[in-house]
Amino acid sequence: MSDQELASALVSASAVLRCLEGVQWGVLDGVAAFAGRGDSVGARAERLVQDVTRAARADEFVQTLPPVLEAANERAAAANARRKPTQSWAQARRADTPRTRA
Known part of the structure; x- marks a missing residue:
C-alpha cells in the first residue's frame, strides 16, 4: 500500500463508516433475496448485489x-415501497415467484 493510498483510506474512513451505519441492511438483504429468480425483479436485484460487491472489493481509487x-x-428502499405494506419479504418473494405446475 502506498503512502497516498493509506492517506486516502484514513481520510475517507469516517465517511465510509457513516455510510455503512446508514444503510438499511435488512431492506437491502430482502431485495437481494430476489436475485437469481430469472425474471426482471431478480435481474434488478442481481445488479444491485453486483454493484455493491464490485464496489466493496474495488480499490478506493477505482x-x-x-x-x-x-x-x-435508495434502490432497495424504492423496491420496498412497491411491496404491499402488510407483506413480509418472505411473503412478497412467494407472491412474486412464478408458480410451476406439478
Whole structure:
C-alpha cells in the first residue's frame, strides 16, 4: 500500500463508516433475496448485489464505496415501497415467484 493510498483510506474512513451505519441492511438483504429468480425483479436485484460487491472489493481509487451503497440503499428502499405494506419479504418473494405446475 502506498503512502497516498493509506492517506486516502484514513481520510475517507469516517465517511465510509457513516455510510455503512446508514444503510438499511435488512431492506437491502430482502431485495437481494430476489436475485437469481430469472425474471426482471431478480435481474434488478442481481445488479444491485453486483454493484455493491464490485464496489466493496474495488480499490478506493477505482470505486469509492459510499456513493454505491447510498444508491443501493435508495434502490432497495424504492423496491420496498412497491411491496404491499402488510407483506413480509418472505411473503412478497412467494407472491412474486412464478408458480410451476406439478
